[in-house]
Amino acid sequence: QKxxxxxxxxxxxxxxxxxxxxxxxxxxxxxxxxxxxQYSGKSPELIMSIYSNGDKEDGRFTAQLNKASQxxxxxxxxxxxxxxxxxxxxxxxxxxxxxxxxxxxxxIVHP
Amino acid sequence: xxxxxxSPKYLFRKEGQxxxxxxxxxxxxxxxxxxxxxxxQGLRLIYYSQIVxxxxxxxxxxGYSVSREKKESFPLTVTSAQKNPTAFYLCAxxxxxxxxxxxxxxxxxxxxx
Numbered sequence: 034q035k036x037x038x039x040x041x042x043x044x045x046x047x048x049x050x051x052x053x054x055x056x057x058x059x060x061x062x063x064x065x066x067x068x069x070x071q072y073s074g075k076s077p078e079l080i081m082s083i084y085s086n087g088d089k090e091d092g093r094f095t096a097q098l099n100k101a102s103q104x105x106x107x108x109x110x111x112x113x114x115x116x117x118x119x120x121x122x123x124x125x126x127x128x129x130x131x132x133x134x135x136x137x138x139x140x141i142v143h144p
Numbered sequence: 145x146x147x148x149x150x151s152p153k154y155l156f157r158k159e160g161q162x163x164x165x166x167x168x169x170x171x172x173x174x175x176x177x178x179x180x181x182x183x184x185q186g187l188r189l190i191y192y193s194q195i196v197x198x199x200x201x202x203x204x205x206x207g208y209s210v211s212r213e214k215k216e217s218f219p220l221t222v223t224s225a226q227k228n229p230t231a232f233y234l235c236a237x238x239x240x241x242x243x244x245x246x247x248x249x250x251x252x253x254x255x256x257x
Contacts, residue, residue, distance in 0.1 A: 041184060067245060076234055076248035077187075121186055123246075130242060131177070136186040 035060045035126045039135035046142055052109040054138050056122030059103070066098055066105045067123040067132065077121055081107060112142045146171045150235050150249035156257050157222065157229055165220045165252045167235035175238040176218040177246070180204060180231045187234060193218055222254065230255050 036059040046052045054068075065084050069077035083089045083096040083105065095108040105124075109116055119139050123132040148169040157163045169176065175194045179187035189202030193212040207226025212218055222229045232253050236246040 037186075039186075065242060074232075074251075074253075076251050077246075078248075079245045082245065130175075130238065130244065131189065131192060132246065134179075134186040134188075136184070139184075 035124070035133045037122055037124050037133045037135040039120075039122050039138050041136055041138060043139040043141050046112050046140070048112060048114060048142055048144050050112050050142075052112045052116065052140055052142070054107040054109075054120050054122075054140065056105045056107075056124075056135055057103055058105070058122075058124045058133075060124065060126045061100075061103065063124045063126060065125055066096070068094075068096060068105075068107045069121040069123060071119045071121055071137065073119075080120075109140075112140075114142050114144060116140060117142050148235060148237055148247055148249035150233075150252050152252060153250065155252055155254045157254060158257050160224045162221055162223050163229075163254070165222070165233055165235075165254070167218045167220065167249055168216055169218075169237045169247070169249075170216060171237055171247060172215070173237035173239055173247070174215070176212070177236045177238065178202075178208070178210065178218070178220045179234045179236065181234060182231050190220065190233075 038057045068081040071077040081096040083098045089096045093110045097106045119137040121137045122135040125132045151166045177192045178190040191210045193199035209221045235249040
């Protein structure tokens, strides 16, 4: 059973702070890693994808990947109340493209 | 615009009743998926199909059935054998290639009367 682990939270940060969300995965053959954001009652939307070790930045979001440690993280700089949502880590297993999702981390950004 | 349409948005099931959730896509994607999401939980895979007339069980297929007679359509039936069907159901499609993202429908909230 391929596993993707996330702390369920909630993670509470003040407005303007950096939010750090973490994810570990069990399949060493995985090659692509995705972060989805999901507002309550809505479907997930992709915010970041990363395929190589290191950092990938897109606006206020930075994804970090360490394949040796089987660890992927998402940093959100200058957090806004509108960032309050559940963040899902998704990792396709090495043998297929079918993603396994973590349980998600609930982020609360308070004014 | 291309996308995935799920219907209905809300659905209520009576005891012993089968209900069918609709999922249609016009993205010309080969692969389609059904996920179940319980409150505070991630997405769990129910069934998936990578080609017309073929589908595979996911991690929690018991009590569910699907069909894939057309590329565009992948309906999910929640049977009376599924004793705890209350959940948010998400349909997704995918180009089934490395580094591709999932495209999601807007979801169906199923509740038991």
